[in-house]
Amino acid sequence: MFGLEALDLARIQFAFTISFHIIFPAITIGLASYLAVLEGLWLKTKQEVYRDLYHYWLKIFAVNFGMGVVSGIVMAYQFGTNWSGFSEFAGSVTGPLLAYEVLTAFFLEAGFLGVMLFGWNRVGPGLHFFSTVMVAVGTLISTFWILSSNSWMHTPQGYEIVNDVVIPVDWFAIVFNPSFPYRLLHMATAAYLATAFFVGAAAAWHLLRGRNTPPVRKMLSMAMWMALIVAPIQAVIGDFHGLNTLEHQPAKIAAMEGHWENTPGEATPLILFGWPDMEREETRFKVEIPYLGSLILQHSLTEPVPALKEFAPEDRPNSTIVFWTFRTMVAMGLLMILCGLWSLVLRLKGKLFTSRPFLTMAMWMGPSGIIAILAGWFTTEIGRQPWVIYNVMRTADAVTPHSATQLSVTLAMFVVIYFAVFGVGFAYVMRLVRKGPVVHEGKEKGAGGPGEKRTPMRPLSAADEDMHENKGDELGERN
Amino acid sequence: MGVDLSLIWAVIIIFGLMMYVVMDGFDLGIGILFPFVQEEGKRDVMMNTAAPIWDGNETWLVLGGAGLFAAFPLAYSVVLPALYLPIIFMLMGLIFRGVAFELRFKATQLKRHIWDKSFIGGSLCATFFQGVALGAFISGMPVEDRRFAGGALDWLTPFSLFCGVALIVAYALLGCTWLIMKTDGELQERMRKLGKPLVLLVLLMIGIVSIWTPLTHPDIADRWFTTPNLFLFMPVPVLVLLCTFFLLRSIRSEAHYTPFLLTLGLIFLGYSGLGISLWPNIIPPSVTIWEAAAPPESQGFALVGALLIIPIILVYTAWSYYVFRGKVTADDGYH
Numbered sequence: 140m141f142g143l144e145a146l147d148l149a150r151i152q153f154a155f156t157i158s159f160h161i162i163f164p165a166i167t168i169g170l171a172s173y174l175a176v177l178e179g180l181w182l183k184t185k186q187e188v189y190r191d192l193y194h195y196w197l198k199i200f201a202v203n204f205g206m207g208v209v210s211g212i213v214m215a216y217q218f219g220t221n222w223s224g225f226s227e228f229a230g231s232v233t234g235p236l237l238a239y240e241v242l243t244a245f246f247l248e249a250g251f252l253g254v255m256l257f258g259w260n261r262v263g264p265g266l267h268f269f270s271t272v273m274v275a276v277g278t279l280i281s282t283f284w285i286l287s288s289n290s291w292m293h294t295p296q297g298y299e300i301v302n303d304v305v306i307p308v309d310w311f312a313i314v315f316n317p318s319f320p321y322r323l324l325h326m327a328t329a330a331y332l333a334t335a336f337f338v339g340a341a342a343a344w345h346l347l348r349g350r351n352t353p354p355v356r357k358m359l360s361m362a363m364w365m366a367l368i369v370a371p372i373q374a375v376i377g378d379f380h381g382l383n384t385l386e387h388q389p390a391k392i393a394a395m396e397g398h399w400e401n402t403p404g405e406a407t408p409l410i411l412f413g414w415p416d417m418e419r420e421e422t423r424f425k426v427e428i429p430y431l432g433s434l435i436l437q438h439s440l441t442e443p444v445p446a447l448k449e450f451a452p453e454d455r456p457n458s459t460i461v462f463w464t465f466r467t468m469v470a471m472g473l474l475m476i477l478c479g480l481w482s483l484v485l486r487l488k489g490k491l492f493t494s495r496p497f498l499t500m501a502m503w504m505g506p507s508g509i510i511a512i513l514a515g516w517f518t519t520e521i522g523r524q525p526w527v528i529y530n531v532m533r534t535a536d537a538v539t540p541h542s543a544t545q546l547s548v549t550l551a552m553f554v555v556i557y558f559a560v561f562g563v564g565f566a567y568v569m570r571l572v573r574k575g576p577v578v579h580e581g582k583e584k585g586a587g588g589p590g591e592k593r594t595p596m597r598p599l600s601a602a603d604e605d606m607h608e609n610k611g612d613e614l615g616e617r618n
Numbered sequence: 619m620g621v622d623l624s625l626i627w628a629v630i631i632i633f634g635l636m637m638y639v640v641m642d643g644f645d646l647g648i649g650i651l652f653p654f655v656q657e658e659g660k661r662d663v664m665m666n667t668a669a670p671i672w673d674g675n676e677t678w679l680v681l682g683g684a685g686l687f688a689a690f691p692l693a694y695s696v697v698l699p700a701l702y703l704p705i706i707f708m709l710m711g712l713i714f715r716g717v718a719f720e721l722r723f724k725a726t727q728l729k730r731h732i733w734d735k736s737f738i739g740g741s742l743c744a745t746f747f748q749g750v751a752l753g754a755f756i757s758g759m760p761v762e763d764r765r766f767a768g769g770a771l772d773w774l775t776p777f778s779l780f781c782g783v784a785l786i787v788a789y790a791l792l793g794c795t796w797l798i799m800k801t802d803g804e805l806q807e808r809m810r811k812l813g814k815p816l817v818l819l820v821l822l823m824i825g826i827v828s829i830w831t832p833l834t835h836p837d838i839a840d841r842w843f844t845t846p847n848l849f850l851f852m853p854v855p856v857l858v859l860l861c862t863f864f865l866l867r868s869i870r871s872e873a874h875y876t877p878f879l880l881t882l883g884l885i886f887l888g889y890s891g892l893g894i895s896l897w898p899n900i901i902p903p904s905v906t907i908w909e910a911a912a913p914p915e916s917q918g919f920a921l922v923g924a925l926l927i928i929p930i931i932l933v934y935t936a937w938s939y940y941v942f943r944g945k946v947t948a949d950d951g952y953h
Contacts, residue, residue: 224695556713
């Protein structure tokens with residue numbers, strides 16, 4: 140297919156299925172914590188707006204969680220079907236970490252998710268709040284395990300190789316490998332920001348349509364506080380993550396910067412834009428700022444940044460791609476910071492909920508967090524190439540030797556089915572978002588739990604909205 | 619260390635897959651039986667009997683995959699590439715069916731038939747390729763240098779295709795007797811009528827597989843037909859015949875619970891026959907669980923989590939089924 144080799148196709152297939160999958164867990168992580176905060180504020184202040192918002196986002200959380208489970212089934216098998224060389228070589232490390240991730244997720248599903256989704260009027264407020272907090276903590280524990288597993292592939296340690304197979308020696312060293320703390324913090328914060336901008340966009344959409352209600356205003360306000368405070372923090376975390384990468388994976392940094400060559404004693408400029416050309420070994424059409432590269436990465440005006448030509452051609456990641464995915468991520472981050480600052484100015488002027496240009500921007504920023512997450516993962520994963528386990532195993536040795544035909548057929552099927560199935564799921568989420576918060580929801584007792592039609596074994600059942608638009612239920616008529 | 623971690627993990631994975639076959643089996647069976655019931659109201663009831671639990675049923679499949687990866691990475695990295703296409707087709711069937719299950723309830727009347735067809739197609743596709751994968755697994759796969767050494771279409775044999783068809787019949791029977799247990803009135807009556815031919819068909823399938831397997835797999839034939847194994851295995855076919863006899867009688871005598879329980883017995887016997895033919899190989903025909911095992915450091919580390927959490931999942935599952943006991947009628951609408 141398009142002259143691609145089997146290895147490329149296997150990578151594209153894995154990238155496609157995991158990119159689709161990651162969107163759901165990212166929003167799940169963010170919404171779970173958001174719901175915990177909302178419920179905490181409701182219990183503390185007894186302002187109904189928090190309870191209404193809780194019930195609004197709970198349904199969206201449930202549908203999102205359900206789609207995460209469905210798309211996750213495929214992931215549990217793809218390591219074996221597509222990367223059998225890797226699974227056989229390093230399964231002794233990755234397998235247990237993945238098993239812990241799965242077990243944590245199911246533990247959640249079996250226990251606290253049920254109380255959270257269906258127990259509002261069946262258990263005491265304290266226990267319900269505890270369940271919500273546990274679900275939020277649980278999503279973070281799942282994140283912990285899967286990112287530990289991934290980080291170990293970037294910065295492996297705590298193992299030895301016996302008979303061509305990885306043997307774990309020190310689990311503590313494996314789990315807390317050098318890049319793990321930065322990656323975990325960066326990803327968890329990214330999930331929070333992605334959710335904040337999703338929530339903010341929902342609020343902006345309603346405000347632009349004249350639904351200026353207390354819950355909608357509260358949503359926007361909370362989302363923009365997050366943007367204002369957390370987006371700059373994320374930039375700092377990202378900087379630390381970058382320094383960690385510089386220490387452990389210098390080739391990735393060189394590729395991200397499109398930086399090919401150092402002249403001794405000269406500081407590295409920062410290339411703003413350009414086209415890194417892998418064949419010609421240079422970045423064409425570049426626009427650069429002197430000294431800035433050294434300043435950002437080395438925090439110095441003299442120390443150069445590693446350059447791509449210091450690495451053998453077969454050890455270089457594809458700079459053309461990661462140069463641009465990295466800039467996409469940074470651009471999203473800068474837009475988020477800008478959005479946060481603008482919101483502060485408008486808030487001080489009392490125009491936060493009425494400025495149409497701002498609300499339009501907030502609405503269009505809805506997918507910014509998701510785009511940033513995908514671009515960031517593309518950067519770090521493609522930047523690790525040609526290694527699957529950095530400096531230990533090459534991706535070419537990890538791949539299952541399927542034929543290109545076989546992979547093309549399954550890839551095409553994945554694309555068609557994922558877009559059809561998750562497209563409908565996404566449309567349903569949007570339908571729930573458009574419906575908006577309902578005042579006094581959750582006052583009456585709703586059925587649910589084991590033995591009821593609505594149960595945590597089917598998270599989607601928590602959302603009881605039909606897929607079609609009812610005329611009488613048009614927006615604006617509810618409140 | 620005196621504890622055989624590989625053995626413990628093998629038991630956990632076999633148990634998990636058994637749970638999966640039993641639980642997802644009947645709800646896949648409901649999808650397979652959908653074409654035999656055209657009325658929308660009855661279809662709603664059929665779905666409602668499984669609605670509160672089906673998603674939980676599939677968790678065992680994920681747990682099985684993750685457990686295999688953690689405890690037997692060699693098996694994971696040989697069996698999955700060998701069965702690449704059937705497994706991918708099965709997963710796609712499951713995705714389609716899972717989403718159809720949920721969205722059917724939320725769709726308009728006009729669009730519901732699309733989701734009905736997705737549900738039927740997804741269930742058939744998932745079941746068929748599960749059976750194909752099972753048949754190809756029994757047939758074994760060549761391993762060289764710790765990698766799968768066969769071709770992309772090795773799994774495509776008359777035997778494995780037949781296993782796919784056999785599993786469709788088996789799951790249909792599971793679904794049928796499940797519905798006899800969970801419904802009443804006209805729907806239950808219709809399931810009883812379907813029950814008898816399905817039982818006979820399942821018996822036929824078991825018979826054919828039991829003859830075909832030793833004929834084409836000499837190593838399995840050796841296991842079956844040498845003493846003392848022959849006498850040890852003798853109870854299995856005898857119990858299968860007994861089970862079938864009582865199953866037919868219970869359907870005739872209009873029992874509610876017994877047909878499903880006896881079908882479970884039949885499935886369990888088939889599963890044990892499989893175990894007898896393969897144990898202790900995890901990659902047939904020759905790689906054992908001990909040869910495919912992860913180092914004890916890995917198996918032990920993962921076991922801590924599994925032993926803590928699997929009992930909790932089991933208790934919760936049992937509780938969900940218990941609370942949900944009894945008949946489902948047309949009045950129990952989804953909303």
